[in-house]
Amino acid sequence: VTGVQTCALPISLSYTTPIDDGDNYISVGFQGGLNQNSVNMSGSTWGSQWNGDNYDPGAGNVENVSLEQFSFVDLSAGVFWHYVPDQFNFVYAGLAASHIGGENTSFFIKEEYNIHRRYTLNVGSDISMNDEHQTWFCPKLLGMIDRKSTRLNSSHQIISYAVFCL
Numbered sequence: 001v002t003g004v005q006t007c008a009l010p011i012s013l014s015y016t017t018p019i020d021d022g023d024n025y026i027s028v029g030f031q032g033g034l035n036q037n038s039v040n041m042s043g044s045t046w047g048s049q050w051n052g053d054n055y056d057p058g059a060g061n062v063e064n065v066s067l068e069q070f071s072f073v074d075l076s077a078g079v080f081w082h083y084v085p086d087q088f089n090f091v092y093a094g095l096a097a098s099h100i101g102g103e104n105t106s107f108f109i110k111e112e113y114n115i116h117r118r119y120t121l122n123v124g125s126d127i128s129m130n131d132e133h134q135t136w137f138c139p140k141l142l143g144m145i146d147r148k149s150t151r152l153n154s155s156h157q158i159i160s161y162a163v164f165c166l
Contacts, residue, residue, distance in 0.1 A: 003040030008033050010074075027080040029096075038069040039107060066109035074115070075100040080122075088133045091125040116146040135160045 010033030019026050049056055078096030099115040106113040124140035138157045144150070 003042075005038050005040075006035065007038075008035045008074075023085050024081065024083050027082075029078050029080070031076040033074050034071060035074050035103075036069065036071045037105060037107070041068060067107050070107070072103040072105065073101065074103060078120075088128040088136075089126065091127075092123070094120075094122040096120040096122075116148060118144055118146040120144045129158075 010031055012029065012031045014027060014029035016025055016027040018024065045055070045057075076096065076098040077100065078094060080092065080094035082090060082092035084090045096119070098118040098120070100117060102114040102117050104112050104114055121141070121143040125138065127137045129135040129137055136159045138155075138159055140155045140157075142151075142153045144152075
């Protein structure tokens with residue numbers, strides 16, 4: 001299919017505040033948007049117009065597209081905590097949910113193709129390992145779950161910076 005277009009107008013809002021003497025912070029964020037999908041039927045080609053060897057535009061369209069244009073609202077939200085005890089160390093964790101409403105994005109009235117709600121977990125830190133603050137241990141974890149798949153990525157790095165004096 002050619003001639004498919006998507007237009008999105010998202011708005012994002014976030015707020016961060018300390019939750020104690022300034023070492024712990026909490027952030028919340030929201031995103032909402034109006035999305036519009038459309039298809040130009042006259043500019044589209046379909047699998048049924050291929051006869052095995054060649055494209056035949058006269059074969060017509062056997063697709064029964066009910067909606068050539070439709071709109072929907074898409075919502076996401078998240079919360080994020082981070083702890084910064086000093087200028088050399090920090091720890092963070094966040095949770096988010098995307099496509100909260102599971103909106104139907106099908107061009108066919110009698111079919112449903114819902115956007116899969118996705119949950120995301122993000123955890124990590126940078127921890128100084130020596131008094132000179134030249135070496136850090138940096139574990140990270142990112143996990144995502146939706147209806148059809150689960151992903152988990154992790155990394156554990158030791159970063160060292162050399163200081164040269166002339």
